[in-house]
Amino acid sequence: MQSFRGAARAASRTIRTQPWRQGNSLVKSAGPHRTLSAQWKSARPLHTVSPRKSAAVIAESNEKDSSNPAMSFPCLDAQEAKSAQLSARSLQSGPEPSYTTGRHESYHCEQPLLLDWGGVLTEFDVAYETWGQLNSDKSNAILLHTGLSASSHAHSTASNPKPGWWEKFIGPGLPLDTDKYHIICTNVLGGCYGTTGPSSLDPSDGKRYATRFPILTLEDMVRAQFRLLDGLGIKKLAASVGSSMGGMQSLAAGVLFPERVNKIVSISGCARSHPYSIAMRHTQRQVLMMDPNWARGFYYDGIPPHSGMKLAREIATVTYRSGPEWEMRFGRQRADPSKQPALCPDFLIETYLDHAGEKFCLEYDPNSLLYVSKAMDLFDLGHAHQTATLKRRAESEDRIAHGGDALNASDPACSLTLPDKPYEEQPGSSSKTPLDESVSAEPVDGPPRDLVAGLAPLKNHPVLVMGVASDILFPAWQQREIAETLRAGGNKNVEHVELGDDLSLFGHDTFLLDLKNIGGALGKFLR
Numbered sequence: 247m248q249s250f251r252g253a254a255r256a257a258s259r260t261i262r263t264q265p266w267r268q269g270n271s272l273v274k275s276a277g278p279h280r281t282l283s284a285q286w287k288s289a290r291p292l293h294t295v296s297p298r299k300s301a302a303v304i305a306e307s308n309e310k311d312s313s314n315p316a317m318s319f320p321c322l323d324a325q326e327a328k329s330a331q332l333s334a335r336s337l338q339s340g341p342e343p344s345y346t347t348g349r350h351e352s353y354h355c356e357q358p359l360l361l362d363w364g365g366v367l368t369e370f371d372v373a374y375e376t377w378g379q380l381n382s383d384k385s386n387a388i389l390l391h392t393g394l395s396a397s398s399h400a401h402s403t404a405s406n407p408k409p410g411w412w413e414k415f416i417g418p419g420l421p422l423d424t425d426k427y428h429i430i431c432t433n434v435l436g437g438c439y440g441t442t443g444p445s446s447l448d449p450s451d452g453k454r455y456a457t458r459f460p461i462l463t464l465e466d467m468v469r470a471q472f473r474l475l476d477g478l479g480i481k482k483l484a485a486s487v488g489s490s491m492g493g494m495q496s497l498a499a500g501v502l503f504p505e506r507v508n509k510i511v512s513i514s515g516c517a518r519s520h521p522y523s524i525a526m527r528h529t530q531r532q533v534l535m536m537d538p539n540w541a542r543g544f545y546y547d548g549i550p551p552h553s554g555m556k557l558a559r560e561i562a563t564v565t566y567r568s569g570p571e572w573e574m575r576f577g578r579q580r581a582d583p584s585k586q587p588a589l590c591p592d593f594l595i596e597t598y599l600d601h602a603g604e605k606f607c608l609e610y611d612p613n614s615l616l617y618v619s620k621a622m623d624l625f626d627l628g629h630a631h632q633t634a635t636l637k638r639r640a641e642s643e644d645r646i647a648h649g650g651d652a653l654n655a656s657d658p659a660c661s662l663t664l665p666d667k668p669y670e671e672q673p674g675s676s677s678k679t680p681l682d683e684s685v686s687a688e689p690v691d692g693p694p695r696d697l698v699a700g701l702a703p704l705k706n707h708p709v710l711v712m713g714v715a716s717d718i719l720f721p722a723w724q725q726r727e728i729a730e731t732l733r734a735g736g737n738k739n740v741e742h743v744e745l746g747d748d749l750s751l752f753g754h755d756t757f758l759l760d761l762k763n764i765g766g767a768l769g770k771f772l773r
């Protein structure tokens with residue numbers, strides 16, 4: 247029997263006829279245009295159209311009646327066809343899909359994990375892969391943190407020869423040098439590539455968590471990773487390395503476990519999420535959740551919200567690259583300038599985004615996208631935020647110790663409602679103010695004091711911070727902020743590298759593409 251993903255891929259292949267590639271019409275031919283006088287002669291009273299009539303019939307009948315031909319919408323037809331195909335498949339085969347990027351190791355932790363916002367995972371799995379030999383005193387391990395949607399498959403392995411997402415960065419003599427280091431990469435908690443996440447089965451009832459999965463933070467993900475390190479007998483990491491969300495986690499690893507990390511590398515990351523990046527992730531989550539197939543997260547037995555995922559990925563792609571890159575790559579070119587402009591993808595930049603969305607929409611679990619991207623929003627290594635989190639954790643622990651649940655669904659704190667009073671601009675609001683807590687006034691110059699205090703545990707760690715000027719999602723000021731904050735806290739071992747527009751126009755995705763500059767600085771720092 248064909249697998250869900252097999253069927254979906256087949257659907258995707260059929261549907262992705264990709265007019266931009268084939269140069270076929272984006273606007274289906276409307277047939278020879280009749281003259282206006284001919285239309286007057288054949289004019290009939292408007293008739294009602296049965297709701298069951300197909301889009302093609304509607305278009306055809308409108309064409310006869312209207313003064314201009316109706317448009318065709320191949321992009322919408324493709325979505326409908328894909329839903330139909332997925333629906334047929336899921337009815338036959340029951341609950342699916344099973345997301346995977348191939349074989350990996352798995353660590354099962356039976357000790358419960360208390361999460362920062364009060365949720366509990368009574369047990370959990372961490373999927374991981376390794377490259378290079380672990381030395382006898384287990385002192386040469388590097389923990390590699392991933393971006394939002396990546397799996398543990400950073401590099402090919404004997405059991406999974408498919409190239410990994412950092413294939414060119416890992417290997418003998420390469421930036422992550424496997425002659426010297428033992429590299430470990432995990433799929434994050436909340437993900438869908440083997441580590442416990444919303445698509446996993448809740449051990450308490452054997453059903454998928456879906457949106458019964460608790461809200462989690464990047465720090466929760468890091469705690470799960472350190473449980474794996476405990477399981478592997480690794481007491482201290484030679485380095486914690488990560489890009490994007492991984493760059494945030496890399497810092498968090500040092501802050502949470504300063505004694506267990508030697509060097510820290512944070513590439514295109516930040517010390518706390520800023521409003522623009524939260525806004526961009528918000529729009530992605532909203533389009534996904536508004537897809538009726540999302541069904542409040544309980545879609546595993548039905549059609550996955552592939553349209554919402556596709557749109558979310560298109561928005562994400564806008565934030566991952568840069569305008570100047572697209573200027574050079576696509577300019578104002580249309581896929582087929584000989585055709586009428588279309589409302590479906592038409593300019594090359596549109597067909598590019600369409601393709602990026604289509605490629606991703608069944609590759610990653612939609613609920614994982616929601617939870618992991620929310621965890622990114624919640625990230626704040628400021629001192630006040632950390633203090634509030636510690637307090638909340640202590641309260642949860644206390645409640646559990648006294649026999650209560652960590653989280654109670656009837657707790658009003660579990661259902662956010664908008665305040666009655668409309669929001670008013672706060673005079674002191676700025677990206678330097680922590681999101682949840684009020685802190686003392688910030689200095690006019692220099693890094694925020696709250697952040698200096700929050701990053702104090704990294705005072706003695708050698709840290710490499712890298713950023714890219716063309717990155718709009720994690721703008722270069724955020725990496726500058728990390729470096730300046732660490733220096734202001736007394737760290738004399740901070741290296742900061744910023745790639746200007748002359749070196750990279752790939753925006754946020756530079757970390758995936760630029761072996762020479764990103765890889766070069768990384769390799770030098772770890773030498």
Ligand SMILES: CC(=O)SCCNC(=O)CCNC(=O)[C@H](O)C(C)(C)COP(=O)(O)OP(=O)(O)OC[C@H]1O[C@@H](n2cnc3c(N)ncnc32)[C@H](O)[C@@H]1OP(=O)(O)O
Nearest residue numbers: 266393394395490491492566594595597598601755758759
């Ligand atoms: C936020 C975080 O924490 S992490 C976020 C990190 N970023 C991501 O996750 C995005 C991941 N990016 C990718 O996967 C990219 O494909 C990369 C970085 C691996 C490679 O980038 P590039 O080599 O520049 O390729 P890019 O993806 O831009 O374009 C190539 C694809 O677009 C297609 N394409 C190019 N131009 C067009 C166009 N005008 N219309 C349609 N399709 C197009 C190509 O045919 C190719 O298709 P394929 O991948 O099916 O073979």
